[in-house]
Amino acid sequence: MTYKLLATDMDGTLLMDNKVLSKENIEALKKAKEIGIEIVICTGRPYVTVKPYLEKLGFDCWVVTNNGAVIRNKEGKIISVIYMRSEALEETIKLLEEETVYYHVSDEKYTFIKSIRERIRFIKQFILQTEVSYWRAILLAPWIVLCRGNHKKVDFSSFVRQGGRAASIFILSEEKEQLQKIKKKIEKVRNIDITSSGFNNIEVLDAEATKGKALEKISNLINVKKEEIIAVGDNLNDLSMIQYAGLGVAMKNGEKEVIEAANWVTTTNQEHGIAHLIEYIMAQEKEDIIVS
Structure with a gap:
């Protein structure tokens, strides 16, 4: 072949x-x-x-x-x-807002976050998986979030009401039971696909x-x-x-x-x-x- x-x-x-x-x-x-x-x-x-x-x-x-x-x-x-259909996005965000869990929303250009501090912590942990030193990660993470220009801090309830669009939602938790609980809730939402790129995350997209x-x-x-x-x-x-x-x-x-x-x-x-x-x-x- x-x-x-x-x-x-x-x-x-x-x-x-x-x-x-x-x-x-x-x-x-x-x-x-x-x-x-x-x-x-x-x-x-x-x-x-x-x-x-x-x-x-x-x-x-x-x-x-x-x-x-x-x-x-x-x-x-x-x-x-x-993009996720508006009803599916609204329902998923509502479910996530009921939980104490890190998540961010992405479209083709921006990553939407609700906490700059949480996002910097997330980026720092990601950078530390590479060969970058601890102190360089400490300096690099804030620069990526605050200076690169692809992050926007939002109130997600307002984001949805104002017609915000999402290509994907990324949910992170080191607690397996919490992830499973959230996944079971989200599985009830129509017209979505739920997947994962690692043991500690769930990713939500449109069914197509x-x-x-x-x-x-x-x-x-x-x-x-x-x-x-x-x-x-x-x-x-x-x-x-x-x-x-x-x-x-x-x-x-x-x-x-x-x-x-x-x-x-x-x-x-x-x-x-x-x-x-x-x-x-x-x-x-x-x-x-x-x-x-």
């Missing part, structure tokens, strides 16, 4: 645990690109946190952010945004906004058949694209459900699993050429 499109998740897949894009994965993606495979980055992240990695890749590619709600073409132009459906849109736009697609990921928010693709690939460090749904399992993100996958694909295609 000749594959024409490779869709990859970022955290836990393309990136190592310290959020670094390895030289091995960069070189492998470039090789895939050179033999005509379109690369699609599919992530739950907002676009502003993806851009630095795109610059490191050094080539243009399709980008799906907010877990499928926002699609950008290779020139970085937005071609599709799926999934990585799988975004991948289907892109493949239709560039005339790539389903069986010509490879999709790789590690977590529950990757399931839809892994199930859609002709070759669904799980990371060895992936969740059990993802590994069970996949056609093939590559090495872990710490072992440059994307590079290993591409080497495997290229070897298979070379073998097919020799046989034929």
Whole structure:
């Protein structure tokens, strides 16, 4: 089989645990690109946190952010945004306001927050997963929230009443029981999709906004058949694209459900699993050429 499109998740897949894009994965993606495979980055992240990695890749590619709600073409132009329906957004926000839990709302441009202090704490903890020192994280987190220009502090009840729009809602809690309780409540809301990119979070989107459906849109736009697609990921928010693709690939460090749904399992993100996958694909295609 000749594959024409490779869709990859970022955290836990393309990136190592310290959020670094390895030289091995960069070189492998470039090789895939050179033999005509379109690369699609599919992530739950907002676009502003993806851009630095795109610059490191050094080539243009399709980008799906907010877990499928926002699609950008290779020139970085937005071609599709799926917002949560107003009734679903209002009901979800009402449920979250009844809880003592961190959450933020994103559209294609901004991250809406209710507490600057909470957001700085969230960003600091995220930065500390990287190789950045503790004191640099202390300084960097406030700058990201206050100076970068993509955060807006809002009262969420007013935000909804005034017609605010959401591509995705991210909910964080280190208490598993609290997350399960919140998830059960939100599951009653109509026209939404609930997923997760980690053990400590829930992500809420419109029912039509999934990585799988975004991948289907892109493949239709560039005339790539389903069986010509490879999709790789590690977590529950990757399931839809892994199930859609002709070759669904799980990371060895992936969740059990993802590994069970996949056609093939590559090495872990710490072992440059994307590079290993591409080497495997290229070897298979070379073998097919020799046989034929």
